[in-house]
Amino acid sequence: MKVAGKVVIVTGASSGIGRATAILLTKKGAKVALTARSKNKLEDLSRDLPGSLVVAADISREKEAGQMVSLVARYFGRVDILVNNAGQGYDSPVEKTDLKKLQAIFDLNLLGPLVAMQKVIPLMRKQGGGVIVNISSGTSLMYLPNMGAYSGLKCTLNAISLTAREELKEDKISVSVVYPYITATDFEENTLKEDFEAEWEDNGREIPPSDSAKYAAQKILEAIVTEKAEIFAHEWMKNRKGT
Template sequence: MSLGDKVAIVTGASSGIGAATAIKFAEEGAKVALVGRNQEKLNKVAKKCGNPLIIAADVSKDEDAKRIIEETIKRFGKIDILVNNAGIGGTTNILDEGVIKVFDQIMNTNLRSAVVLTHLAAQHLVKTRGNIVNISSVAAYKVAPGLVGYSTSKAGLDHFTRAVALELAPHGVRVNVINPGPVKTDIIQNMGATKEAAEAAFNDMLKATALLRVSDSEEIADLILFIVSDKSKAITGSSIVSDNGVMLKL
């Protein structure tokens, strides 16, 4: 599934699914723009991506989103693939006094940033008949206590994907969304949990799967690679679940 001469933007590329995807793209010959907030982590990922463009940015800020597109075009001259992977978690209970502030932060990063980046990249993707892959979650389908913000952002991302897929299909641009179940990344620690607490949480997630396993980031990266390749040329507007059977259990 060679991506030779393709130019890909991967947000949230400093760790987890984003880092694994960027590395896999580079291995397949793509020129990659790595986007993330942590410069040090981006630099580590970059060492495995040949000669990538490193963009330290906060995707929830419009000026940063604009800079991501401008710097990619300036460096590589085009955009073939946009992977909207950047996302955050956060506990939101509708009875909590501060819920709206946390809700807005989650929505701005998980949903609005994807809308803005898609808007800015679309004109370039039309020229290359390119691909957009949004990274959602089974939380878009299955709610859990304390995740009203996260679940809502992911459900919105799924529906946004379908709407844009329909709009861009006449231009030859495919748009899909992937809905992972539990994947072992640093998202829980990024929410302020200790390493031990994160491990315990992943062990609990394992028990919620039919296959009794938690995925690693490379599994999702493999799926993303397949979706952006010509082997998936008939797939657009699809929500693709990779969850170890979480959706099978009540």
């Protein structure tokens, strides 16, 4: 889908990949609804993004995620593109995984995107089509120690996204998954963590350097424009199954 003139919702727009995506899509001529919890950060960003709208919402709460979509639709009269980007990490060995923290990242990383999808799908169907891009993670392609809960939820997001893609083909609604690689944002700092001894085993492999948020945003734009099912931050990630 071409981006110019389109109405886009970007969740998690107050920071990192979401912020860079909102900036890039505005440059490409989109009208962007900026959503996250930090209203002040969104308002600061909005001043530099002509045509943007600020909708402060906690996406992990079903009611707020739904209301956010309704508000955007009412303001702009339509929603063409949804970028489900808000998310948080959780580092913990399986043995120590705390159920309350698991529930919190479940609500944010899975329930929020699902509710937003369920709200935009009928709107997009009525409009004759749309694009949904869900931000997953390269970790969902691997079995990395201490990332079971986080990557497991991203795996579920992948499955829901690619299933919805099949279900919504006839409605001309494209659903894509973007797999970012390690990206230099506040993500690591914001990641929930248990207390454990991390033993990083790289098995002699070199770890490629992190990507920038701008680079990840380009990949999200690529998903919107090409409407491909899956976009990997790097080609080598496609075959990076396993540990």
